[in-house]
Amino acid sequence: MSFVNKYIIKFVPDLFNYHTLLYVGLALKWNYPFFRGQDGFDNANYEIDIIEVWPKYVEDLKKFNEHGKKFKNAYVGPGSFRNIILGDVRQANKLTDLKYDVVMWWHGPEHVREKDWKPTLDILSNMTEKILLLCIPSKEQKRGPENENPYEAHLSTGSSKIFENLGFTTTLIGDSREYILGWKRKNVI
Numbered sequence: 001m002s003f004v005n006k007y008i009i010k011f012v013p014d015l016f017n018y019h020t021l022l023y024v025g026l027a028l029k030w031n032y033p034f035f036r037g038q039d040g041f042d043n044a045n046y047e048i049d050i051i052e053v054w055p056k057y058v059e060d061l062k063k064f065n066e067h068g069k070k071f072k073n074a075y076v077g078p079g080s081f082r083n084i085i086l087g088d089v090r091q092a093n094k095l096t097d098l099k100y101d102v103v104m105w106w107h108g109p110e111h112v113r114e115k116d117w118k119p120t121l122d123i124l125s126n127m128t129e130k131i132l133l134l135c136i137p138s139k140e141q142k143r144g145p146e147n148e149n150p151y152e153a154h155l156s157t158g159s160s161k162i163f164e165n166l167g168f169t170t171t172l173i174g175d176s177r178e179y180i181l182g183w184k185r186k187n188v189i
Contacts, residue, residue, distance in 0.1 A: 004040070007173040008133075012183050016044035018101030018130050024089045025108040026050045027057050027152075049083040049100070051092055054149045058086045090116055093123045103128040109136045114156040121166055125184065132184045134163070138172055 009015060021041055041048055052058050061084045063069075068078045087095040089108065103124045109117055125132050136158040146152040160170040160180055168182035 008181065011169075011171055011173075011181060012131060012133065015102065015131065015133070016041070016046075019045070019047060020098075020100045020102070020129075021046045021048045022051065022092075022096075022098075022100040022103045022124075022127060023048060024051050024092065024103070024105040024124070025111065026052055026061065027054075046102075047082045048080060049085065049096065049098065050081055051085045051087055051089060051095055053086070053088050053151050055086060056147075056149065058084055089124070090120045091123075092120075092127060096127075099127055099129050101128075101130045103132050105132075105134045107135055107137075109134055109158060110141070110154045110156055111151055112155060114158075114162075117156075117158075117162070118166060125167075125186070128184075128186055130186060132168075132186070134168070134180075134182045135173075136163075136180050136182075138178055138180045 023041075050061060052061060061081065064076050065081045065084060066078060069076045083096070085095050089105065090112065105121075105124060109120075112120065121132070121134075137154075138158070138160070140157040141154055143152065143154045158180055160172070160182075163170050163180060163182040168184045170180055170182045173179050173181045
């Protein structure tokens with residue numbers, strides 16, 4: 001069973017039922033499982049926009065989008081992404097005026113200070129039509145900058161309670177329950 005089916009579809013079964021996705025902080029080396037064949041957004045015919053803060057990753061994403069990219073267990077085909085936007089999630093509403101069925105901040109909240117979570121999640125919630133989805137380590141994972149990218153550093157650690165207080169439903173996922181999956185639904189019957 002794939003990671004996506006094992007840990008996400010179990011709790012958010014309608015994730016692939018919509019049409020537009022804003023994916024925040026897409027470093028494909030970490031997040032490609034969501035673009036994997038039958039279990040991916042690409043197979044679900046999503047129109048995908050990406051906000052990424054690190055210019056090098058934006059360059060890489062644009063190259064992948066032009067030529068496609070083969071990974072160990074995945075392939076990201078040419079034209080998979082509609083828009084690739086350079087910018088900071090904390091100012092997402094200033095980067096695009098579009099609304100999205102699904103907004104996904106996967107392994108992102110730990111890369112900003114906890115004091116920025118509520119205002120940033122409020123911005124993302126206002127951009128969301130159906131589902132706002134996030135994931136963050138449930139325990140501290142010390143990590144500094146990687147590959148000259150200062151934004152790879154972990155600046156905070158979450159708890160289910162924090163995200164529940166922000167209106168999310170949460171559960172622990174991962175083989176060792178090492179991640180918090182949080183989701184907030186809007187306008188979904």
